[in-house]
Amino acid sequence: MQEYGSQSMAAPLKRVLMRRASSAMRRADPAEWHYGPKFDPTRAAAEHYGLVDLVAKSGAAIEFLPDDDDGLADSVFTHDPSLMTDHGAVILSMGKALRGPEPALHEAAYRRLGIPILGRVEAPGTVEGGDCVWIDRTTLAIGRGVRTNQEGIQQVANLLGPKGIRVYGFDLPFWQGEEACLHLMSVISPLADDLALVHSPLLPAPFWQMLKARGIRLVKGDPDEFRDSFGLSLNVLPTAPREVIAVAGFPKTKAAMEAAGCTVATFEATALCISCEGGPTCLTRPIWRE
Ligand SMILES: NC(=O)NCCC[C@H](N)C(=O)O
Numbered sequence: 001m002q003e004y005g006s007q008s009m010a011a012p013l014k015r016v017l018m019r020r021a022s023s024a025m026r027r028a029d030p031a032e033w034h035y036g037p038k039f040d041p042t043r044a045a046a047e048h049y050g051l052v053d054l055v056a057k058s059g060a061a062i063e064f065l066p067d068d069d070d071g072l073a074d075s076v077f078t079h080d081p082s083l084m085t086d087h088g089a090v091i092l093s094m095g096k097a098l099r100g101p102e103p104a105l106h107e108a109a110y111r112r113l114g115i116p117i118l119g120r121v122e123a124p125g126t127v128e129g130g131d132c133v134w135i136d137r138t139t140l141a142i143g144r145g146v147r148t149n150q151e152g153i154q155q156v157a158n159l160l161g162p163k164g165i166r167v168y169g170f171d172l173p174f175w176q177g178e179e180a181c182l183h184l185m186s187v188i189s190p191l192a193d194d195l196a197l198v199h200s201p202l203l204p205a206p207f208w209q210m211l212k213a214r215g216i217r218l219v220k221g222d223p224d225e226f227r228d229s230f231g232l233s234l235n236v237l238p239t240a241p242r243e244v245i246a247v248a249g250f251p252k253t254k255a256a257m258e259a260a261g262c263t264v265a266t267f268e269a270t271a272l273c274i275s276c277e278g279g280p281t282c283l284t285r286p287i288w289r290e
Contacts, residue, residue: 004115005086006289007137007165009190010238013058015288017109019065021048021076021272028073033098034179035073036230036275043271048076050267051245051283057265058239063113063287065105074099077278078285079185080129082106083156086137087163088116090156095126095147096181106285115287119159125152130183130282131172132156133190135214138165141207143184145172170204181277186231189281191262192241195219197253199226199234219260222252232269235279245280247273 003015022045030039055062065078074096075081081102083090089110091103103120110117121127131143140160142153150169157167175182187202188211196211198218211218225233233250236257246254248266257264273279 004084004088004113004288006084006286007086007134008193008289009134010192010241011289012240013055013060013238013286013289015061015063015286016055017063017065017078017106017285017287018052018055018283019076019078020052020067021045023067023069024071024075025073026069027071030275033073034181034277038270039275040271044276047267047269047272048283051269051272051280054245054265054267055237055239055284058243058245060239063109065109070101072099072101072105074276074278075102075105076272077130077276077282078106079278079282082110082285083127083129083132084285084287085118085160085163085165088118090118090159091120092127092129093121093123093125093152095128095149113287121152121155125149125155127152127156128183129285130181130185133184133188135210135216136193140165140167141184141210142167142169143172143204144169145182145184146174146178147181147183168210170207172204173202175202182231185235185281187234189234189236189238191219191236191238191244191257191260195242195260195262197221197234197236197257199223199231217260219256221256222250225250225253229274230277232273232277232279235273235281236264237280237284247279
């Protein structure tokens with residue numbers, strides 16, 4: 001039986017790729033990686049165990065990237081260097097130069113796991129997984145911003161078009177500048193096929209129109225919590241429709257999701273997520289959702 005494939009953001013999570021923070025982040029220089037003052041590698045490693053526990057409790061099988069001491073601190077954010085489809089993995093190309101070696105780690109893992117490689121995004125194209133959002137099984141939205149360029153989007157469209165998948169690019173704002181991490185997934189977290197948590201002020205307007213036209217209900221995250229968390233209050237991982245994992249400490253955003261029928265599990269992540277600009281979606285690359 002095929003144990004890979006994912007063209008949905010919220011179908012039950014069966015298998016996921018992760019990398020532990022204990023080695024990867026151990027020697028990270030916060031200034032070099034654009035991490036905040038509360039970054040602490042020991043604490044980040046402990047917080048990562050908290051997320052691993054919640055993902056494992058959901059029933060998903062976790063495949064870990066090898067725990068090599070390669071200094072690739074951001075490699076814990078496994079969402080970004082590859083994209084999964086029902087036809088195999090697409091190996092992406094990073095917009096953040098320090099993350100350049102990461103797609104090769106993912107390709108090696110997929111080969112080890114026997115998962116086919118559908119294709120690759122090649123330089124000068126760049127696409128990061130955090131910019132890719134499945135709207136439905138045949139529609140992929142990609143944010144065009146500091147991490148993902150038009151050349152990369154075109155390459156993904158060329159790979160997926162023959163599989164019956166339409167790819168749409170949406171411009172992202174510059175917001176906090178080119179050093180900061182603003183992906184399309186920074187302003188939306190799908191919670192179910194028909195429900196998404198959003199920070200609407202930063203949503204590309206045509207993307208908002210597409211979501212509305214498809215009848216996707218939008219839950220607004222609390223704007224103060226979004227600001228105070230550098231956007232991480234909005235970064236929520238569904239392990240099944242309306243069953244989600246979020247960063248602890250944002251009661252208003254959590255209550256808004258609960259009011260929309262979601263069950264929300266939280267974990268402490270000040271050192272790992274708030275400081276390093278990546279939350280539970282970014283720390284997981286779904287390999288199989290069904
Ligand atoms: N998908 C995501 O939003 N990933 C977050 C990546 C954070 C990492 N520090 C980065 O700058 O790439």
